[in-house]
Structures are given as structure tokens and as C-alpha cells.
Amino acid sequence: MRLEELLATALSDGGRTTRALVSSVKAAGGHGVSRAAIERCLERDPRFERAADDLKAVWYLRDDAKDAGTGEVGGKTGEVGGKTAPAGPDTRGRIDAMQLRAWQAEAFAAWSQTGCGVVEAVTGTGKTRLAMAAIRAVVDRGARVLVLVPTLDLLDQWVRELRALVPDLQVGRLGGGHDDDLFANHVVVATPHSAAAVPVDLPPGARGLLIADEAHRYGAPTWGAALHDVFEMRLALTATYERGDDGLVDVLEPYFGEVVMRYGYDRAVAEGTVAPFRIALVGVRLTxxxxxxxxxxxxxxxxxxxxxxxxxxxxxxxxxxxxxxxxxxxxxxxxxxxxxxxxxxxxxxxxxxxxxxxxxxxxxxxxxxxxxxATASGKLEVCRAAAAGLAGRRTLAFTDTVDQAEDAARVLTRAGCTAETVHGGLTTDKRRIRLAQFRRGRLDVVVAPRVLDEGVDVPAADVAIVLAAFRTRRQMVQRLGRVLRVKPDGGEARLVLAHAIGTAEDPAGGGHRDFLAQVRSVAREIRDIDVDRAPADLADWLQGDGLEGR
Incomplete structure (x- = not known):
């Protein structure tokens, strides 16, 4: 039963306080529904009214709503947040034309119930297209949309995709030398620093939707300043809704509300949303x-x-x-x-x-x-051992430092691969040129120290080699996601996770425990490979030769 129906049922026999309604919703099975979501629903649904002079906010079901029955208010395609004003005549057809996957349609319907919420879906599954459907729906109702993205690279990517998927909308930019606003544009894509630095106003009478990409970042005080209260509708997108501090509880949950959809590897692989994948755990010995x-x-x-x-x-x-x-x-x-x-x-x-x-x-x-x-010298031997198996397989290699990235690129080049680094010490133009060369197949390998983890439009790849990683699930989910886009030939993705034996990185001692627990049941294979004793095994595995997995 939808939240609106639960509330209408609870109020059908008389008024109740917000606190009492929270208890009623939980008793009816809505254990994951927050008080903030209930309050938003009460405020927005015209069937509910509050006693004007009651400090305890006693809510009632309007008499005409009792006569009409509880009915459905939100959740239909093109209807957002319990509003009953008609959408544009072509909204449903326009959203259907986006060809949403089953999970995207499900997430859109769940978010549409209140117009607020968090969608957590693993990297590479299509969160951006889901957001486009939300944009289409609300703009057709006269709303304006602010999209927050962490980097200028992602700002450019979002603008390109918006113009391709919703070409009739006027799209502006805020950041990188642009200062467009929501008076002259239906949608403005902004970096958080730019959005926090200036007032972001809506045209008179217009509702607003704020979309935050890589939303877990906005729990930090400097980023959270971009979360403007003027936007009633809110959508948070993230691959991993977690932080190492109190930002989720203090900032994100009060602003965005509850998680309305989680889409993990188990379902994504089963539904063919991402490529099937295998993982090699490659241990190296410290000197x-x-x-x-x-x-x-x-x-x-x-x-x-x-x-x-x-x-x-x-x-x-x-x-x-x-x-x-x-x-x-x-x-x-x-x-x-x-x-x-x-x-x-x-x-x-x-x-x-x-x-x-x-x-x-x-x-x-x-x-x-x-x-x-992280910087153990033996990890360069992983690159050398892998090189022979990388022919015809576009590869991303992740390192801890720029020096390690440069060393790894040299090792790969000497072993016969065309490899370049991408890092913060290069000019923006040089980084973009190298990524473009990789996209066109002129580079076999791009090596980067964490700069490709989030906020960069990275071309599709087949193999990820992780030479160093923080012990966070989020970073590994991002890196695996870089190679999980469905392959034209239906092929598999492969992840090589190098670790120093007998250290906190070592899976045998609990290294990467959370990430491996998440993927163990869905990976086609998780294999231990010892490049010191059998260096050819890694190249054979990368080429798909039939070694027995565990």
C-alpha cells in the first residue's frame, strides 16, 4: 500500500498528530518510512489538512476525500509527489521513448510517490537515464531543475546527455565560467561550489527539483551548502550511500529523505544491466x-x-x-x-x-x-605479468600515487602495450586527449592515481587492474563499475585486484571484506593467482583460458 493510502486510512476515523501517524504507518508495515517523508506527503497531498490553530499539528482527512475514497495520488508516470495537476499531454510517451529498464521504471515510480528520495545503484547501471525521466516529468508540469555534479567533466557529460535525451529543453550551466539561471533555462547543471556561492532562485510560482549526482559527497559541510531548501523535490543518486562520518544522518537524510530504491550487483547481473565479471586476487610479497x-x-x-x-x-x-x-x-x-x-x-x-x-x-x-x-614494488610485476593478456582488451589501471602510475605505464609500455597516465598534474586538455585516444582504441591502457574513481567521464573498458585501493567498498564499487558496461559481443569484464600479502590489504586477513562479500555470490569466478610462482597464469586468465576457479 502506498504512503498516501496508509495515511488516508489512518485518518479515516479522525484526526491524529504527526507522531501518531508515524506509529500508524510503521504498524501498517511502513518500517522504512521516515517522519520527514510523512510530513512531506501530508503537506503536499490536498486530501489532508491540519488544524490551523493547533500547535501539535493534528492532521485530518478532508470530508470530500472521505467521500471520494483513498484513491491513488502519486506514483503514476508523469505524476510526482502527490500532485494532481495534469502533466503535459506527451509526458508518458516521452518517458516511454527513453526506454527505461525495469529497475529504472521501478525506481522512478518509487521516487514519484513523494518527489524525494535516494536511489542507490551500482556504477554502470544507468542512474543518469533515470534522472532524465524525472526531469522530463517535472518540467512538463512547469518545474525547474538544478542538477549538482562533482566535477566540470561530469557537468559537460550531463549537458551532452540532456541535450540528447530531452532536446526540447533549454539547458544551462553554472560553473566553469558559466552563470546560467533557472529563469532562462528549464535545467541548470552546476558544480556544488558554484551552486553554493550564489543564490539559486526559481521563477515565481515554479516548483523545483534538485538532483545530486554522486550524492554521498554532499554530506560534507562545504558540499552540503549547495543543497538549497527552495527545491521541494529532491533526488539523490549514488552507487554507495555511505560515508565515514555523520554526514548521512546530519545532512543527507534530512534533506533527501529515505532510500527509495537499491539496485545491487545480484539483480544487475541477473537482468543483464551490467556485464558478467570475474575477479583475480593477485598477491605480491613485500621486500x-x-x-x-x-x-x-x-x-x-x-x-x-x-x-x-x-x-x-x-x-x-x-x-x-x-x-x-x-x-x-x-x-x-x-x-x-x-x-x-x-x-x-x-x-x-x-x-x-x-x-x-x-x-x-x-x-x-x-x-x-x-x-x-599500496606502493609495494612487487605490484609492478603484476603489470608486467598482465601485459601479454591485455591484447585487444581496453584496460584501466588504478594506482596510489602519480609516481606509481608513471612506473606502471613504463612497465606496460616496455612489455608491448600502449599506455599513458592520467592525473592531476596534467593539463585538462592533455587529460582529455589521452582519454579520447583511449576511447578511440589508440591506447591499450590508461593508468591513473584515483583521479578516475568518481566525477570523470571514462570511456568503456574491459579490464580494471587495481594496484592500490583504500579499504572502502565505495572505491572498489566505482572501479569495478568502470568495466561493467555491457559489451557489444556479450563478453565478460575482468577485475585484477593486487594486494600485498600479509598486510591489511590481504583478503586472507580481511582486506576488502565488504566489497568481496557484495560480489562473491554474483561474480562468475574469484581466483587467487600467484604471479611470483606462475607469472603466465595472469595473462592466461585475462585471455579467458580455462583455468579452474574457486
Whole structure:
């Protein structure tokens, strides 16, 4: 039963407070419905009215609505957020012409119920086209749309796709030297910094829809400033709706509301939305010098962990601990003070107390430990071993640093591949030229240090080689998504995940646990390959030779 119907049923025998309605909706099975979503529905649906002089906001079902029955208000194609004004005559046909996949149509219908919500779908499944359907529906009703994107590259990509899919709409830009507005345009695509820096107003009487691409980023204070309240309708798009801080609870959930659709690998692979894929876990051994550095940093990090958790009362769970440690250091750097476990204030302006000192060193040792593993020299041997298997397979390689990217490109070039790097030290034109060469097949491999993770329009590829990765599910989902676009020949995608054996990266010790748990049941194969003992195995696997998987 839809939210509107649940509320109408609850109010059919008399008025209720918002708090009582929340309980009624939960009792009727709406456990995932937030109070904010209920309040929006009550405000927007003309069947509901509030006692004008009641401070407790008692809601009633209008008498004419009781006579008419509960009926459906939202959720139909072209009807958004419970509004009953007629859409443009061709809206349904225009949305049908977009040829939405089943999941996109389902997500659009779920979002249309209230006109707010979050859609979490793995990279490469078509979140942008879903957003185009929402844009088509609301603009046909006279609304205006602000689309927030994290980078200028994505701004250009969105503008191109908007002009291709909704060519009758006027599309403007805000950012990169442009200052278009929603008075002269139906849609404006903006970077968050530009949208936060200037007022973004709507024409008199017009409703607004705000769409946030890579929405998990907007939990940060500087990005969240772009989330303007004037936009009643809101749609958040992300591959991984998670953050390492409180940004989801403090910023994103209050603004966008609940998650209305999750579309994961299991369903995407089964429905043919993404290519089937295989994963190779390739372990490399640290040199003696690398092992000595790693073990020293690891030993000290563990000592500090015990001190922070046992002696200073900080969270035991790793992600929560890291967030708490970072918050202590950030607060100290701003000259403030945080309450110590005794209730007093510590390190006001100085940042030299025992808790802050321990937190600072903990961050340094964890970073040192991660850096040794991420840049292990043996990972270049993974590139050398893979090169013979990359013929005819466009490949993206992800590194930790620019130096590692340059080294990997040299190794691949010497092994017979055409390889170039893409990183922040290059001019914008040079980065775009290299990506264009890759798109046209003039480069076999593009190597990049994290710059291709999000916010860049990356050409389709067949293979991803990950030489270094943070231990976050989000980063791995993004990287796998870069090669999951359906292949013209129906072929598979392949992911090579290199890791330093006996470190926090090693899957045998819990490395990439969340990501592997997400893909283990849907990957056609997850195989361990030892390039030190059998270097030819990796090239054979990349070419699809029939080695037994596990």
C-alpha cells in the first residue's frame, strides 16, 4: 500500500498528530518510512489538512476525500509527489521513448510517490537515464531543475546527455565560467561550489527539483551548502550511500529523505544491466625493507589502538574509531577543545594533550602502514605479468600515487602495450586527449592515481587492474563499475585486484571484506593467482583460458 493510502486510512476515523501517524504507518508495515517523508506527503497531498490553530499539528482527512475514497495520488508516470495537476499531454510517451529498464521504471515510480528520495545503484547501471525521466516529468508540469555534479567533466557529460535525451529543453550551466539561471533555462547543471556561492532562485510560482549526482559527497559541510531548501523535490543518486562520518544522518537524510530504491550487483547481473565479471586476487610479497617498515608501523598502530580504545575510551569498531580520531585532530587543528572522558576540556588551542598526541600519531602510523602496502614494488610485476593478456582488451589501471602510475605505464609500455597516465598534474586538455585516444582504441591502457574513481567521464573498458585501493567498498564499487558496461559481443569484464600479502590489504586477513562479500555470490569466478610462482597464469586468465576457479 502506498504512503498516501496508509495515511488516508489512518485518518479515516479522525484526526491524529504527526507522531501518531508515524506509529500508524510503521504498524501498517511502513518500517522504512521516515517522519520527514510523512510530513512531506501530508503537506503536499490536498486530501489532508491540519488544524490551523493547533500547535501539535493534528492532521485530518478532508470530508470530500472521505467521500471520494483513498484513491491513488502519486506514483503514476508523469505524476510526482502527490500532485494532481495534469502533466503535459506527451509526458508518458516521452518517458516511454527513453526506454527505461525495469529497475529504472521501478525506481522512478518509487521516487514519484513523494518527489524525494535516494536511489542507490551500482556504477554502470544507468542512474543518469533515470534522472532524465524525472526531469522530463517535472518540467512538463512547469518545474525547474538544478542538477549538482562533482566535477566540470561530469557537468559537460550531463549537458551532452540532456541535450540528447530531452532536446526540447533549454539547458544551462553554472560553473566553469558559466552563470546560467533557472529563469532562462528549464535545467541548470552546476558544480556544488558554484551552486553554493550564489543564490539559486526559481521563477515565481515554479516548483523545483534538485538532483545530486554522486550524492554521498554532499554530506560534507562545504558540499552540503549547495543543497538549497527552495527545491521541494529532491533526488539523490549514488552507487554507495555511505560515508565515514555523520554526514548521512546530519545532512543527507534530512534533506533527501529515505532510500527509495537499491539496485545491487545480484539483480544487475541477473537482468543483464551490467556485464558478467570475474575477479583475480593477485598477491605480491613485500621486500625485506618494505616488510620491516610495514611491521614497525603496524606494531605502533596497534599499540596506539589499544591506548585509544582501552585507555582513552574511544570506539572499538575500526571505522568508528578512525572517524573519532580524525574528529579529535580536526577539532584540535581548529583551536577548539573536545571533552575528554573525564568531562573536562582538553587541548584548547594547543593540541598537545595525550589524547590529541595519540590520535595524531595513530593517523600517521596507519597512513604509513597503508602506503607501504599500496606502493609495494612487487605490484609492478603484476603489470608486467598482465601485459601479454591485455591484447585487444581496453584496460584501466588504478594506482596510489602519480609516481606509481608513471612506473606502471613504463612497465606496460616496455612489455608491448600502449599506455599513458592520467592525473592531476596534467593539463585538462592533455587529460582529455589521452582519454579520447583511449576511447578511440589508440591506447591499450590508461593508468591513473584515483583521479578516475568518481566525477570523470571514462570511456568503456574491459579490464580494471587495481594496484592500490583504500579499504572502502565505495572505491572498489566505482572501479569495478568502470568495466561493467555491457559489451557489444556479450563478453565478460575482468577485475585484477593486487594486494600485498600479509598486510591489511590481504583478503586472507580481511582486506576488502565488504566489497568481496557484495560480489562473491554474483561474480562468475574469484581466483587467487600467484604471479611470483606462475607469472603466465595472469595473462592466461585475462585471455579467458580455462583455468579452474574457486
Amino acid at each position: 625485506d625493507a618494505e616488510r620491516e617498515r610495514y611491521d614497525a608501523a603496524d606494531h605502533r598502530a596497534r599499540q596506539l589502538h589499544r591506548e585509544l580504545v582501552g585507555g582513552l575510551g574511544m570506539p572499538r569498531e575500526p571505522k568508528a574509531l578512525f572517524a573519532a580520531v580524525a574528529a579529535v585532530v580536526s577539532d584540535a587543528d581548529r583551536g577548539g577543545g573536545r571533552e575528554d572522558r573525564g568531562g573536562g576540556r582538553e587541548d584548547r588551542g594547543g593540541g598537545t594533550g595525550p589524547q590529541v598526541r595519540a590520535c595524531r600519531e595513530y593517523l600517521v602510523r596507519v597512513r604509513e602502514r597503508r602506503d607501504v602496502a
